[in-house]
Amino acid sequence: MSSLRHRVLAISRPLSLTIAASLLLINLGVILFGVFMRYFAGGAPIWTDELARFLIIGTVMLAAGAVWVEGGHMRVALIERLLPPALTRLLNIYQWLLTLGIALGGAWVSYRYAHSVSMFTTSGLGVSRTVPLMSLPIGFALLAWHVLWYGPAPLRVATEDAAS
Template identity: 75%
Template sequence: MTSLRSRVLAISRPVSLSIAGALLFIDLAVILYGVFTRYLLGGAPIWTDELARFLIIGCVMLAAGAVWVEGGHMRVALAERLLPAPLSRLLNLYQWLLTVIVAVGGAIISYRYALSVSMFTSSGLGISRTIPMLSLPIGFALLAWHALWYGPAPLPTVEDSA
């Protein structure tokens, strides 16, 4: 099972990060286009700010699960290091369960919300608000996916990678 778990994570993490990186690159291009048109042509299209905002939210949400598995998110692991091994394992289990519950709950709630705003359109892009809002449930679902496959093991720290 461990090899299957590591293979699934070895595939899903780079895919998530690659898609998030592509969204970040597109976001950079949209922002540069907006700056170019605003300062060199006298006015930027209204959709550039809105699209940049939606892209950065999507980028962060898609990368969250992969970053969590790598231990790259901001956290303080002091308690894990100071506690005795049995209590440290219990703390890891608690953190893992909390992450999975929050991620699944966030996916369900944000999916319902994304569907509830389908009648509204965005002001700049003129598309249904559901389309950009779907990045939230997808991101939370990916976080739950990565957390479930990773399991209640200790997360890597900066000291582990050095």
């Protein structure tokens, strides 16, 4: 099982980060296009601001699970270091269940919300609001996927290299 778990994470983490990086690159292009149009062509289309906003939200949501698995998110692991091993294991299970529950709940609530606003369109892009809002349930579902496959193991701690 451990080998399967590592293989699944070895595939899904880089895939999530690659898609998120692609969205970030597209976002950079949209922002640069908007800046060029605004300052050199006399006026930027309204859709550039809206698309940039939706792309950055999508980027963050798609990368969240992979970043969680890598231990690259912001957290304070002081309590884990101070507790005895048995209580640390219990804390790890609690953190895992809590994160999994929040991710699944976020996926469910944001999915229902995204479909509840399907009759409305965005002001700049003119598409159904469901389209950009689907990045939320997809991102929460990816977070739940990564958390589920990672399991209740201790989270990685990002360490800083000491400059000497």
